[in-house]
Amino acid sequence: MDTSTHAVIGLGLAGLSHIDPAVMTHPATASAVFFGVLLGSQAPDADIALKLKNNTTYIRQHRGISHSIPMLPIWALLIAGLTTLLNKGALFWHVLLWTALAVVIHVITDLCNAYGTQAVWPVTDKWLSFDFISLFDPIIFSSHLVAVALWGLGVLSPRIVFPVLYALLLVYFLWRATVHKKLKDQMLLFDEEYTHSDTYTLIPTVSLSRWNVVKPLPEGAYRIGNWNHNRLHWTETAYCDNHPAVEASKEHPAVQALLYISRYACATVEPTGYGYAVRWADVRYRHRKQFPLVAVVMMNAKYETLDYFVGWLSKTHSGKHFGLEYE
Structure with a gap:
């Protein structure tokens, strides 16, 4: 996801943490958790610092090892340790739990879009992507803004608004994953150019009804199109030069x-x-x-x-x- 979405998710998790009695009754813990989830929601993207070296290194490494399973506990321990140290008396294990949740959600949401991550490094350096959530999803972003506003303005208790928010977003993720799989499986039925060896990659967009579609061709080219309003429309062919x-x-x-x-x-x-x-x-x-x-x-x-x-x-x-x- 983009940086702004990870930021609002961090605020959302700060609100959700109020279901933890330790957060509700212990100011130092509440403060440590607040900053822990904000930092945890951004931590895997710390590899942006590689841009200081050069853009080539950044492109190659972004969402790589920093988003891998071995790094998840490292990020959580470092951040929880720091925020607990800065908030004397904070209950470390509660801070660690919420910080770890923020880090894990960051990686999971990144896995759901087309760019993907190297989540299972070092078992394999293969990039994994589930391709059903856009890099910027207006539903996820706007729903968090509404929930944070309701909390900040005192309209609803965070113990009510954020469990409801994340329950609805879980349903939303499952729905998008189901739609993606169904469309991918049925794409051949709508492709007038279909041959038995064709495969399709569907890329989500900010529109719920529109998907970009890529079909590799045997000669090393790609058919490019989109799925919109229940119709597959090929727009161009990307020919790759042999030179x-x-x-x-x-x-x-x-x-x-x-x-x-x-x-x-x-x-x-x-x-x-x-x-x-x-x-x-x-x-x-x-x-x-x-x-x-x-x-x-x-x-x-x-x-x-x-x-x-x-x-x-x-x-x-x-x-x-x-x-x-x-x-």
């Missing part, structure tokens, strides 16, 4: 980082005045007719790197960010 520049780009750490986290990367080559621009894009993510998660390598005619970029595109990015000024 020496593509093979050369695979040796670059930026491309290796993207290939490490994605099984849906497709490369295209653009001849330029200085040589070639090789653009790898993750075709699972399509926004405004573009694929925003990319690795771009600019190289000369000898396939030597001149410049590169890896990460999420935004409106602020231009050709200059990709070294195209060499042209």
Whole structure:
């Protein structure tokens, strides 16, 4: 999930913690739990600090080991220990329980969207994703805002509003998972181009009725479309180039980082005045007719790197960010 959603979930868990008598009756414990769940809801994303090194390392490691099962107790113990130390007299085991819950929920919610995590590292370094919740889900975000407002304004007791909130969200998650599985199983019935070897990947969007759809093709291309209002609509085919520049780009750490986290990367080559621009894009993510998660390598005619970029595109990015000024 995005940072803002993890933040409101942290506030929600702070409210839910009031069902614990120790939190209700012990101010030091309440304070330690409050800060513990806020920090725990963000802790696995501490790998954002890797951006200080470079974006390549961040893309490769984000949601990796920091979101793995071995790290869950480490995050919880570190945060609970710190907040207990800063709130003298706080009951450590209660603080640890709620902090651990916050850390676990962070990882579970991240598993539910398309980006996924390396949750089962070191057993395997495979990225796991369940693909049924959007990176930003307006239902999850807005429901937490409403619940926190009801609590903050004194309209309802947190012991009432937050158990109800999380019971409803549990039902919501189960419903989304069921819809995703049903649609994936039935997609072949709606695909007029279906062949017996076809497989489908459905990516959730902020709309409850719309899903992005990716179908790998035998020739190494991808069929891109969407499911909306009970209809499958193919919008384009992403053709992947077979060119020496593509093979050369695979040796670059930026491309290796993207290939490490994605099984849906497709490369295209653009001849330029200085040589070639090789653009790898993750075709699972399509926004405004573009694929925003990319690795771009600019190289000369000898396939030597001149410049590169890896990460999420935004409106602020231009050709200059990709070294195209060499042209």
